[in-house]
Amino acid sequence: MSTVYLQNPFDHLYRNSDVEVMSNGHNNMTAYGYNDVSDEADMGWALYTHTMRIWAYSSGFFYIRPTIPAIELLDRVANRLTHEPNAWDQAVFNEELTFPSYPGILDSMLLGE
Structure with missing residues (x-):
């Protein structure tokens, strides 16, 4: 899928986090998550x-x-894409972005904290 920008997308970033990424969701529910x-x-x-x-x-x-x-x-993403011949870049990016930062770390959201 390709994207065409009709306006400068950088004008719409909040820049309040280390990573801001576009969602493939088509509305707020699919973009931000739902139960x-x-x-x-x-x-x-x-x-x-x-x-x-x-x-x-x-x-x-x-x-x-x-x-x-x-x-x-990005180092983790690059390392996996280099060493996993059948890895899909978007899947690896999503996994590394959402998984715990290293083994043994439990996400506080999963713990209900």
Whole structure:
């Protein structure tokens, strides 16, 4: 997929974080994430299943501040793309952006803190 910009996209960045990235979501719900609930009556008391859904972040356009953590993020992406012959750049970018920064670190969102 290609993107055409009719205005300078840098005029619309907040620049309040190390990484600002375009979403492939087509509305606020798919761009920012939503709680998807499945209702499966055959599951008895556990009939409701909740999953957090978010569409992929696009590796086609992003703004990265030159900070050490942001550079380390790009180093991890480059390392994986170099050593994993069948890796898809956008999938690797999304995984490295959203996974814990290194093994053993638990995301505070997952812990409910």
